[in-house]
Amino acid sequence: MARWWVDAETLPHDNEELARRLGQVPLFQGLAADVLARIGSQAHPKAIGAGELFFNEGADAEAFFVLTSGRVKLTQLTPEGHQVVLRIIGEGDAFGGAGAFGDLTYPIGAEAVEPAVALVWTSDTMRQVLETEPRVALNAVQFVAGRLHDLQRRHRQLMTERVERRVARALLRLVREAGRRVDAGVEIDFPVSRQDIAEMTGTTLYTVSRLLSAWEDRGIVESGRQRITLTKPHALVALAEDLPER
Amino acid sequence: MARWWVDAETLPHDNEELARRLGQVPLFQGLAADVLARIGSQAHPKAIGAGELFFNEGADAEAFFVLTSGRVKLTQLTPEGHQVVLRIIGEGDAFGGAGAFGDLTYPIGAEAVEPAVALVWTSDTMRQVLETEPRVALNAVQFVAGRLHDLQRRHRQLMTERVERRVARALLRLVREAGRRVDAGVEIDFPVSRQDIAEMTGTTLYTVSRLLSAWEDRGIVESGRQRITLTKPHALVALAEDLPER
DNA sequence: AAATGTGATCTAGATCACATTT
């Protein structure tokens, strides 16, 4: 997908283009151009830097977001302060819907892993859109149900699969959603640390480091500081799916 | 909550009462009586025995259900055939919505843990209701979002907490949703095996058995064949929340 | 027959402790 807006300033200048882009967001699919323009006119852009937050878990759910550039990780914190990464989203993805759906506080946090820009609506505005545009409500059901089904599958995998397979799946998922072709193979297109992978898969950075070292020895991956390239993705698929490795 | 219908035969006789009951289902909250009556008239009841299925994971998502009596576990199977229990639902709970929300197959299975009766609509019917009754779509977003948030919390717990705590949480959850006061304390009101608890918490029946034995020694639970009574629920809360135990 | 209980043993992966790299 092409970049939507390179920065916050370019956004308000072209409302027609904005409406066209919004129509490609799954949540707003199927809406008439004038409705999209009206929804778009109620948004304002917000840009944050890498490591900054759009919102914290537990904060008042005052706003709804659609990411227009960058990557954002959706996280939860344990009472002991350990972070868990639920998913990493990219441009065109909606997040922070809890307020519009009736919750008082965000059940998750949202942190930029690289500089990010999002369109922001107040939760009240988005609740009104949900209530006046039945198509948006239908899209929202499908969107949230999709998230639920995906998490159910990963929950099952966390319950039943070994760490190696879960880490293999996480890497494949990341390149599927954010892969960039490079000479050596497919690279994950934003900074990912061993710690990030550990927080996505329910293990420790030590174990991720050892797995990546072992895979590097076998020529399956190449990795550096916050950078991972899959040189033989099919070999990781074999690990993830328990296929014979040829 | 009082029993809705003791068996399939009693259902069709009183459409007004049916509409009143449907109005208490979260998904149908806020609908006018005539709309409820129309929705109710399109349902038919289905009764199955303990251990039988309303549907299998992966089957065509042809129908939508509201449980009116009994308990149903929502499950997933691993490729190796191991079962995982995502949740156990009771009367008034909706399930099998995937078809109405646009999926072709059920992402989970639904098995009765005791004799159960559900109202059944075709997925097409329910999709039409979703499309013509904006309030139902709004309710559905809230319902599915609630399921998602709950699973996100449990996913985090599965990633970060020890087995003992997860099992303590599972028991507390079961008595909260299906607890029955008895002389000795609070009993889980349907048959639960060690295996069921293991499939809910991502451990083995052996570990659950050992935990229950240890807790029985400490006077926290009493348990028998497919039966668990919490005699000191507060002690389990202390285990689940890491409180000092007094 | 299916569910449960429990001792003995094993092991995947966590934890600890440093060293090295970017």
Next chain:
DNA sequence: AAATGTGATCTAGATCACATTT
């Protein structure tokens, strides 16, 4: 300074193997 690599050690909980209970 933050991220990574890796040897040494530890341990929670799985696995195995029976015995017992309902």
